[in-house]
Amino acid sequence: MNISDQEVHLWFILNEEIQEPEVLLRLGSLLNAAEATQQKRYRNPSLQHRYVVTHGVLRSLLSAYEPRTSPQDWKFLYNQYGKPYLNTEPHQVLLRFNISHTDKVNVIVFGLIDEIGVDVEHVERELNYDAMVNNLFSYQDIAELSGLEGENRKKRFFDIWTLKEAYIKACGMGLSIPLDRFYFSFSDPDRISIGFDQGCDERPEAWQFWQVQPTESHIAAVALKSHHPKQLTVRKLDANVLNSLFSSRMKMEQRAYSSGPKQSE
Numbered sequence: 168m169n170i171s172d173q174e175v176h177l178w179f180i181l182n183e184e185i186q187e188p189e190v191l192l193r194l195g196s197l198l199n200a201a202e203a204t205q206q207k208r209y210r211n212p213s214l215q216h217r218y219v220v221t222h223g224v225l226r227s228l229l230s231a232y233e234p235r236t237s238p239q240d241w242k243f244l245y246n247q248y249g250k251p252y253l254n255t256e257p258h259q260v261l262l263r264f265n266i267s268h269t270d271k272v273n274v275i276v277f278g279l280i281d282e283i284g285v286d287v288e289h290v291e292r293e294l295n296y297d298a299m300v301n302n303l304f305s306y307q308d309i310a311e312l313s314g315l316e317g318e319n320r321k322k323r324f325f326d327i328w329t330l331k332e333a334y335i336k337a338c339g340m341g342l343s344i345p346l347d348r349f350y351f352s353f354s355d356p357d358r359i360s361i362g363f364d365q366g367c368d369e370r371p372e373a374w375q376f377w378q379v380q381p382t383e384s385h386i387a388a389v390a391l392k393s394h395h396p397k398q399l400t401v402r403k404l405d406a407n408v409l410n411s412l413f414s415s416r417m418k419m420e421q422r423a424y425s426s427g428p429k430q431s432e
């Protein structure tokens with residue numbers, strides 16, 4: 168599978184579609200010891216399931232993009248805020264990724280850019296919107312929401328929330344970036360733009376954002392820092408896609424095994 172430097176790929180996975188025990192066993196077998204420990208730390212079986220699906224699928228997709236590394240052999244590095252990156256040795260892989268989960272939907276974004284982030288949220292969840300807006304959003308965001316009511320207000324709230332999360336995840340610095348120091352403008356229907364408070368060392372034109380609706384009740388946002396326009400492709404990964412990734416990997420490994428060095432007689 169190919170990805171060019173003009174592309175960004177967003178994969179989404181519905182947890183309920185990845186249920187077959189053999190598939191889950193196979194995904195689980197791809198995790199390293201730290202991931203297996205992390206999975207077991209979750210007491211809730213649905214969180215365990217979500218973890219194995221996301222991380223097993225991440226490994227499988229990485230190897231589909233970069234077949235020289237087997238899914239179980241990927242190694243990750245983390246910055247001081249916990250953002251995972253690929254350890255690019257030994258093949259100097261340029262691929263970058265970011266993941267986000269909800270109860271039902273997981274998303275994984277891939278691109279050839281360090282600053283890439285994604286967030287997905289369940290828009291039906293119970294939240295104290297007003298408290299979040301007042302405590303976390305900038306005055307420009309608050310102005311954007313003022314005058315909106317009911318469903319329109321809720322929709323715009325989740326637009327802003329997912330975009331903020333995608334942005335801080337792209338930067339990789341978690342909540343050390345104050346969420347009220349930047350804001351979004353939706354006035355151009357073809358382009359969501361970001362604005363920064365004075366004193367922020369960021370250029371709005373360097374950022375690109377996309378919004379995607381993987382289900383009726385989920386919204387995702389992707390953020391990416393690049394001066395060159397990119398094209399977002401959205402793909403769904405279901406059990407069929409996953410099985411075809413597994414079988415092409417198996418065929419590749421069989422070919423490598425049968426064409427490997429022959430034992431001398």
Ligand SMILES: CC(C)(COP(=O)(O)OP(=O)(O)OC[C@H]1O[C@@H](n2cnc3c(N)ncnc32)[C@H](O)[C@@H]1OP(=O)(O)O)[C@@H](O)C(=O)NCCC(=O)NCCS
Pocket residue numbers: 221248249250251265266267268269284285286287303327328331332335336337338339340341342346
């Ligand atoms: C990581 C963070 C940025 C987002 O976490 P989250 O929304 O709870 O969770 P998501 O499902 O979107 O993302 C989690 C994944 O992001 C990745 N991640 C972890 N730290 C990260 C960081 N600093 N930057 C980017 N990605 C990170 C990991 O892969 C993690 O999944 P994993 O643990 O299974 O490997 C976290 O710092 C956070 O708590 N954010 C703020 C929450 C909030 O109050 N938001 C209000 C917005 S208005």
